[in-house]
Amino acid sequence: MPRTRIKICGIRDIDSALACAESGADAIGFVFVKASPRALTPDEAFDIQASLPPFVSTVALFKNASVDFFCDAEETCPTTMVQLHGDETDQVIKQCGPNLIKALKFDAATIAKDLARFQAINEVDAILVDGSAGGEGIAFDWSALKPHADALKLPLFISGGLTPENVGEAIRILRPYAVDVSSGVESAPGIKDHALIAAFCDAVRKADATA
Numbered sequence: 001m002p003r004t005r006i007k008i009c010g011i012r013d014i015d016s017a018l019a020c021a022e023s024g025a026d027a028i029g030f031v032f033v034k035a036s037p038r039a040l041t042p043d044e045a046f047d048i049q050a051s052l053p054p055f056v057s058t059v060a061l062f063k064n065a066s067v068d069f070f071c072d073a074e075e076t077c078p079t080t081m082v083q084l085h086g087d088e089t090d091q092v093i094k095q096c097g098p099n100l101i102k103a104l105k106f107d108a109a110t111i112a113k114d115l116a117r118f119q120a121i122n123e124v125d126a127i128l129v130d131g132s133a134g135g136e137g138i139a140f141d142w143s144a145l146k147p148h149a150d151a152l153k154l155p156l157f158i159s160g161g162l163t164p165e166n167v168g169e170a171i172r173i174l175r176p177y178a179v180d181v182s183s184g185v186e187s188a189p190g191i192k193d194h195a196l197i198a199a200f201c202d203a204v205r206k207a208d209a210t211a
Contacts, residue, residue, distance in 0.1 A: 003208045004171050005178035006201055007059060007157070010038030012190060014051045019194040023201040027057040029180070032065065032073050038182065042076035049077060059083050059101065064178035067095050083128065090121060096125020099107065101157060103130055106140040111148050119154045127152065128180060131160025139166070142173045149174050164199035166206035175211070179204060 008020045009029030020028050030045040031038040041050075042060075043045065049058050057080035062070055064086035074082070083101040084093060093102060102118045106129050118124050129145060131138035139161025149156050155177035158170055165182040170179065185196040 001192075002177075004176060006204050007015060007183070008180055008185060008192070008200075009059070009061065009159075009180055010036075010182040010186075010190065011048060011192065012038060012040050012044070013192075014048050016192040016194065017048045017052060019197050020194070021051050021053050021056045023194075023198040024199070025056070025201055026178070026179070027059055027080070028052075029059045029061050030077070030079065031061045032069075033061065033063045042073040045079075046067075046077040049079070054123060057081065061085055063125070064088065069091060070096050078090065081125070084085070084129075093118075093121055097121070098125060100124055100154075101126045101128050103128040103157075103159070105130055106160075107186040108141075108144050111145065115148055115152055118154065124154065126155040126157055126177065128157035128159055130158075139141050146173060149176070157166045162200075164196060164203045167200060167203050168210075171207040172211060 005026040007027040007029055008025045009027040011017050017028055030040060033039055055082045058196050059081045060079040061083045081099045082096060083103055085103040100123055104114050118127055131140035146184055157178040157180050158174060158176045159180035162179055162181045167179055181200055185193055185200050187193040
């Protein structure tokens, strides 16, 4: 089995970004959503991005942002990939791609239709399935996603309620391309716990070794 990639989202300071890199995370996420406790500006994100060692990717997260805001943010802080976490139209998704992760909330009644819709858009390079619409860290039934994940043609990211304690089980069930964590490695909303980051990355490696 290929190793599971790790993204730590909601990074707001250089020390936490370096802790992610030192722990073996593949990517860190910047949240450009003003209402979030993890929000920061593109200028702040650029300073953090500049501190990273080679081969650590960055992802900018947007939710129902205008294309103008998206373009301005990406001009100020050009990230490796972008993640759309709202109810964006197909047209907006196409304008914001490529190198794009489309996030969606898991709903057993609509998951098949949602996955079919987004993987049909050429500009979407990966799909993230979350337990909530806004990234509040809510877990979902991974086994219910399993048959849909097996049929998915794009890389699958999973998020929502992941912690160092349960990420191994999520990997065992779904074998995702990547796992994405934010609140599960925090001591308080928006405050990353460096020990939890290290524990999460270690748990992913252990799951891969035993899968």
